[in-house]
Amino acid sequence: MAFSKDKIRNxxxxxxxxxxxxxxxxxILERTGTVEARLLKPQMLDSMDLERERGITIKLNAxxxxxxxxxxxxxxxxxxDTPGHVDFSYEVSRSxxxxxGALLVVDATxxxxxxxxxxxxxxxxxxLMVIPxxxxxxxxxxxxxxxxxxxxxxxxxxxxxxxxxxxxxxQGVDGVLEKIVELVPPPSGKDEDPLRALVFDSHYDSYxxxxxxIRVKDGKVKEGDTIYLMESKKSYLVTEVGVRTPxxxxxxxxxxxxxxxxxxxxxxxxxxxPGETITLDANRAKEPLPGFRKxxxxxxxxxxxxxxxxxxxxxxxxxxLSLNDASLSFTPENSKALGFxxxxxxxxxxxxxxxxxxxxxxxxxxxxxxxxxxxxxxHLTDGTSKYISNPSxxxxxxxxxxxxxxxxxxxxxxxKEYVGAVMELCEKRRGIYQDLVYFDDYRQExxxxxxxxxxxxxxxxxxxxxxxxxxxxxxxxxxYRESDLAKMDILLNGDTIDALSSIVYRPDAYRRGLKxxxxxxxxxxxQLFEVPVQAAINGKxxxxxxxxxxxxxxxxxxxxxxxxxxxKLLEKQKEGKKRMKAxxxxxxxxxxxxxxxxxEEE
Amino acid sequence: xxxxxxxxxxxRYLAVLxxxxxxxxxxxxxxxxxxxxxxxxxxxxxxxxxxxxxxxxLEKGGEFTFEGNPESIxxxxxxxxxxxxxxRVSLGVESFSPRLLKLMGRHHTGDDVFKAVSALRKAGIxxxxxxxxxxxxxxxxxxxxxxxxxxxxxxxxxxxxxxxxVSPHTSFYNKGYEEPSGDASAxxxxxxxxxxxxxxxxxxxxxxxxxxxxxxRHNLVYWQDLPYVGVGIGAAGYLGGRHxxxxxxxxxxxxxxxxxxxxxxxxxxxxxxxxxxxxLRLAKGFALGDFATRFGFSFLDRYKEKYPKLVEExxxxxxxNGRVSCTDRGIMLLDRVxxxxx
Numbered sequence: 030m031a032f033s034k035d036k037i038r039n040x041x042x043x044x045x046x047x048x049x050x051x052x053x054x055x056x057i058l059e060r061t062g063t064v065e066a067r068l069l070k071p072q073m074l075d076s077m078d079l080e081r082e083r084g085i086t087i088k089l090n091a092x093x094x095x096x097x098x099x100x101x102x103x104x105x106x107x108x109x110d111t112p113g114h115v116d117f118s119y120e121v122s123r124s125x126x127x128x129x130g131a132l133l134v135v136d137a138t139x140x141x142x143x144x145x146x147x148x149x150x151x152x153x154x155x156x157l158m159v160i161p162x163x164x165x166x167x168x169x170x171x172x173x174x175x176x177x178x179x180x181x182x183x184x185x186x187x188x189x190x191x192x193x194x195x196x197x198x199x200q201g202v203d204g205v206l207e208k209i210v211e212l213v214p215p216p217s218g219k220d221e222d223p224l225r226a227l228v229f230d231s232h233y234d235s236y237x238x239x240x241x242x243i244r245v246k247d248g249k250v251k252e253g254d255t256i257y258l259m260e261s262k263k264s265y266l267v268t269e270v271g272v273r274t275p276x277x278x279x280x281x282x283x284x285x286x287x288x289x290x291x292x293x294x295x296x297x298x299x300x301x302x303p304g305e306t307i308t309l310d311a312n313r314a315k316e317p318l319p320g321f322r323k324x325x326x327x328x329x330x331x332x333x334x335x336x337x338x339x340x341x342x343x344x345x346x347x348x349x350l351s352l353n354d355a356s357l358s359f360t361p362e363n364s365k366a367l368g369f370x371x372x373x374x375x376x377x378x379x380x381x382x383x384x385x386x387x388x389x390x391x392x393x394x395x396x397x398x399x400x401x402x403x404x405x406x407x408h409l410t411d412g413t414s415k416y417i418s419n420p421s422x423x424x425x426x427x428x429x430x431x432x433x434x435x436x437x438x439x440x441x442x443x444x445k446e447y448v449g450a451v452m453e454l455c456e457k458r459r460g461i462y463q464d465l466v467y468f469d470d471y472r473q474e475x476x477x478x479x480x481x482x483x484x485x486x487x488x489x490x491x492x493x494x495x496x497x498x499x500x501x502x503x504x505x506x507x508x509y510r511e512s513d514l515a516k517m518d519i520l521l522n523g524d525t526i527d528a529l530s531s532i533v534y535r536p537d538a539y540r541r542g543l544k545x546x547x548x549x550x551x552x553x554x555x556q557l558f559e560v561p562v563q564a565a566i567n568g569k570x571x572x573x574x575x576x577x578x579x580x581x582x583x584x585x586x587x588x589x590x591x592x593x594x595x596x597k598l599l600e601k602q603k604e605g606k607k608r609m610k611a612x613x614x615x616x617x618x619x620x621x622x623x624x625x626x627x628x629e630e631e
Numbered sequence: 632x633x634x635x636x637x638x639x640x641x642x643r644y645l646a647v648l649x650x651x652x653x654x655x656x657x658x659x660x661x662x663x664x665x666x667x668x669x670x671x672x673x674x675x676x677x678x679x680x681x682x683x684x685x686x687x688x689l690e691k692g693g694e695f696t697f698e699g700n701p702e703s704i705x706x707x708x709x710x711x712x713x714x715x716x717x718x719r720v721s722l723g724v725e726s727f728s729p730r731l732l733k734l735m736g737r738h739h740t741g742d743d744v745f746k747a748v749s750a751l752r753k754a755g756i757x758x759x760x761x762x763x764x765x766x767x768x769x770x771x772x773x774x775x776x777x778x779x780x781x782x783x784x785x786x787x788x789x790x791x792x793x794x795x796x797v798s799p800h801t802s803f804y805n806k807g808y809e810e811p812s813g814d815a816s817a818x819x820x821x822x823x824x825x826x827x828x829x830x831x832x833x834x835x836x837x838x839x840x841x842x843x844x845x846x847x848r849h850n851l852v853y854w855q856d857l858p859y860v861g862v863g864i865g866a867a868g869y870l871g872g873r874h875x876x877x878x879x880x881x882x883x884x885x886x887x888x889x890x891x892x893x894x895x896x897x898x899x900x901x902x903x904x905x906x907x908x909x910x911l912r913l914a915k916g917f918a919l920g921d922f923a924t925r926f927g928f929s930f931l932d933r934y935k936e937k938y939p940k941l942v943e944e945x946x947x948x949x950x951x952n953g954r955v956s957c958t959d960r961g962i963m964l965l966d967r968v969x970x971x972x973x
Contacts, residue, residue: 557944557964580817583965585793585838587912588853590667590867593874593894596904602966603973 032105035215037286039107039244041124043152044134045142045501049164053134053196053205054108058275060202061094061106090230091127091242091288093272098210106209107288109229109244111148117376118505119324122151123229123303126320127244127288130158130213132205133186134196137163137171140179142442146474147503149184158213161188162205167195183468216246216286223314224248224256226283226291228305231298233352237269239295243307244288246318251282255310256293259317261300264310265293298355324356326374327435327506328485329418330381331362331399331528332388333370335610335619339394340369346392347371350384357384362419366528366612367397367622372419375401378485397610399528400625403482406433406509421527423516426567432532433509435481438463441492442474443500450495451475458483459512459534478507482532486626517542517571519549519625520563521615528612531625535566542572548624553617555579560615641677643885644864649684651862651889658688660860662849666698666721667866675711682715694719694848702739704747709754719847720751721760721791727781728774731767736802741781748785758845760789765819766811767795775819779826788845792823793838817963824959837912837962855917856909862889872897874905902926907972911965916948916956930955937972 044050090110097103111124125131131152135141152159161180165171177188192208194201218225230242243250250256254267271279272289283289295301302324306317334343344361351357358374375381381401388394407423408414408430417423423432439460443451448465452475455462460477467473484504492500517538519529529549533541542564549562553576560576584595609616663685673681689695696719697712704720712720726732727741744761751759761782765775782790794816797803811819824834832840836854839847852859861868865879866889873896877889884890897905903926910917922930931938931949938955941947946961946968961968 557946557967577814579813579964579967581794581813581820581963582967583837583963585796587837587909588850589859589861589869590865590876592853592869592905592909593867593876596901596908599904599908599966599969599973602970606970 034286037105038209038213039128040130040213041109041111041128042132043148045145048134048136049196056196056199056202061096092275125152125155127229132162133159134162134164137165137173137176138168141183142501160208161191163191163193164196166193218247218285220285222247223312224250224309225314226307227318231301237292239298239301240290240292243291245283249284256307257310259306267293302355328401329374330401331370332373333367333397335395337368346388364528366526397619399622403435420532421530431511432514434512436478436507436510437481437504438507439477439479439504441502443496445473447496448473515566518565522560524613539571545625546572546574550574550576552621655860659690661690662694663689664696664849686715701743701747706750709750713754719758724761725764727778759787762791764793766816768808783830788842790840835914854909854913856906911957916954919953
């Protein structure tokens with residue numbers, strides 16, 4: 030069924046984690062009859078099990094639904110999902126540009142969070158009509174008036190007619206649907222202009238190649254058209270076009286304002302990054318749609334199979350995952366300690382966790398990950414410079430003139446009583462103070478420039494624990510700055526273990542070294558001989574701990590009934606041993622390779 | 632037979648037990664061991680009915696052991712045991728320290744041990760074992776040394792010593808007591824080992840010491856991975872290559888009998904694991920010939936990737952006598968040896 034432009038509403042939902050975005054989406058699908066209630070799985074749009082389990086959205090999704098409004102007219106709604114994590118802010122900006130409106134979901138018991146704010150700013154920047162939706166009004170601790178006041182004062186959006194809902198019970202959801210009809214502007218593009226379609230997500234399908242989620246801004250696209258990708262500069266023949274309801278329905282074409290999917294036998298997902306503009310090869314648009322950015326990984330980690338026989342399996346699994354994930358990068362690398370593996374780039378630690386879990390769960394691999402590292406810019410004395418993402422690649426200090434590291438602009442929103450704690454944390458993490466913005470009587474926004482390396486690990490947990498969970502964080506890449514950095518090596522039994530090297534802030538090296546060796550002492554089980562664990566910078570030992578030799582490990586009593594029990598216990602120990610990696614003569618458990626991050630001030 | 636003693640329950644229990652014993656045939660058995668708690672709590676009449684059933688099942692020259700608490704054995708009971716052919720008694724001494732005995736809730740004293748040993752010897756039962764526990768909460772090396780000294784003064788042919796283990800749902804566990812650390816336990820054990828060796832005992836199994844020729848023949852069956860019948864509540868047995876265990880519920884045992892649960896048919900790997908787990912507890916280990924007869928292949932071939940490392944690490948020995956055994960250090964680190972072989 031074709032809809033005229035004025036009956037189309039494209040919108041997304043912006044919310045902080047746990048504020049109820051997915052539940053509201055579920056209710057909308059249910060109310061519009063898109064998905065029968067009995068088929069509705071909680072968090073329908075989160076298609077991966079992992080997404081459902083963790084309550085986060087990783088892959089974007091879009092669904093087309095029809096809604097018969099109170100005015101008697103039937104509307105086509107395109108609900109475009111947005112990821113809800115700081116690792117994925119570029120993806121958020123792409124999905125926002127596919128919309129004309131946004132539902133801003135705020136938890137009535139929590140109020141506005143920094144992450145929400147960051148996304149609202151993105152929405153406002155993209156000229157979206159923002160409709161405030163106050164959720165969880167059924168909870169006893171809901172404070173609707175305070176929440177409205179916050180939205181008005183902090184975001185500057187009027188809340189006189191904010192929708193009041195409980196996505197859980199469905200209360201107020203019909204009101205939201207009416208507001209979408211009434212307030213979200215219909216799409217504006219021109220039918221007769223050359224095609225410009227925005228790719229806001231893509232995934233790989235072994236039959237059709239890369240399938241793109243697109244929003245047609247101008248013109249139209251149909252099967253049989255030859256399209257041209259304006260960023261990748263490549264042409265393809267369109268094989269399939271349709272919409273998702275959420276099941277795919279092949280429509281053969283998509284016109285102005287419509288949202289759907291497109292397949293064109295594209296083999297490589299890297300040709301179709303989010304933000305790409307699709308036009309017609311024969312009638313190319315003059316300008317691509319604005320806002321494209323090539324996403325580059327922020328953190329790198331070495332991924333190694335526990336069992337070196339799994340190298341090929343790991344390679345295959347990474348290839349498969351990267352078919353679907355253009356932001357995952359990997360190149361082979363070799364470690365003396367861990368053998369053959371890959372240096373993988375991720376958008377952030379959540380992304381890394383997700384990939385690790387998928388490799389282990391979906392591909393049955395047993396992995397060792399080295400501590401994540403940022404990308405350093407190393408200037409050499411010969412005038413050249415290079416980027417390194419593996420600390421053990423840092424050249425000899427005599428050849429290095431200076432090292433720069435990536436900094437981010439971080440915005441931390443906190444209730445005012447924790448401002449001191451937040452600033453203290455930022456100072457400890459080598460932050461450079463930028464600004465303190467007063468929002469209202471309750472909350473303030475603290476702005477710092479922070480080295481990315483200081484926030485990729487444990488910063489967020491630390492922030493939460495020092496603010497009773499109230500503070501939130503948003504950040505974006507700022508640039509490279511020179512720092513006093515050095516490579517810290519770890520020696521086990523006298524041998525340098527390359528996979529345990531890290532780049533540290535020199536004035537903090539002694540404390541880091543001490544922390545790391547004592548953590549390793551705790552994690553590495555006692556061996557048959559005493560194992561010294563040392564941290565060294567430029568060959569000079571700065572910290573040491575000794576793992577004493579094991580003395581006794583035997584069950585005292587073993588008679589008739591004890592024998593079967595003991596056998597089971599030994600089998601468990603055997604399993605545990607499989608998760609150890611023999612590094613030289615020392616058996617090291619997998620988690621040891623992350624321990625160089627244990628810089629926590631405890 | 633753990634828990635509180637009630638005469639009427641004991642009678643009903645014995646009736647079920649006798650049925651169970653009968654179900655395995657008449658024997659004869661090379662060894663009989665009445666233990667797994669404190670069978671010495673039975674009164675004389677009950678002990679007599681039990682011995683009436685068991686005594687005829689012992690092979691001529693067989694080993695017949697009774698386990699008991701020191702305070703529950705007097706001259707009358709000792710004579711009675713001897714009259715029925717009981718030729719070995721194992722006493723749960725645990726410690727001689729009044730403080731540690733109180734901690735364990737044991738009601739005997741060092742004097743009770745002395746009386747029990749005298750009574751048994753008077754009755755002609757010289758083959759005695761005394762058990763002690765080390766690594767008790769707050770136990771010092773001096774306390775252990777004193778215990779060992781007293782233990783040695785009895786000059787019995789067999790001694791067992793166990794590092795304290797604390798299992799869930801026991802009173803020690805509920806009181807929050809902890810097992811000694813590996814290092815503390817090792818220190819106690821090393822003290823025991825060297826003192827007992829000096830006194831002429833051989834450590835023939837991880838926790839068992841004996842004069843040559845006085846090893847427990849019954850317990851050697853467990854450690855040589857040989858079959859045995861286990862009867863009574865919670866008893867474990869090993870027949871036809873399969874381990875089984877009886878119900879642990881008294882109510883169930885009394886009303887439905889032992890209801891033994893057999894483990895699944897063991898795979899070759901299971902059988903190997905059992906073989907090592909038991910045999911390597913023994914100082915003498917196992918004979919390559921015995922291994923080959925049992926499994927139909929050579930240990931040295933099948934484990935050629937694994938055993939040399941253990942030998943190199945000083946944990947295992949492959950002797951010229953054709954035996955594979957743990958070194959002293961290997962016995963201390965037996966779990967490690969086993970996991971490496973598994």
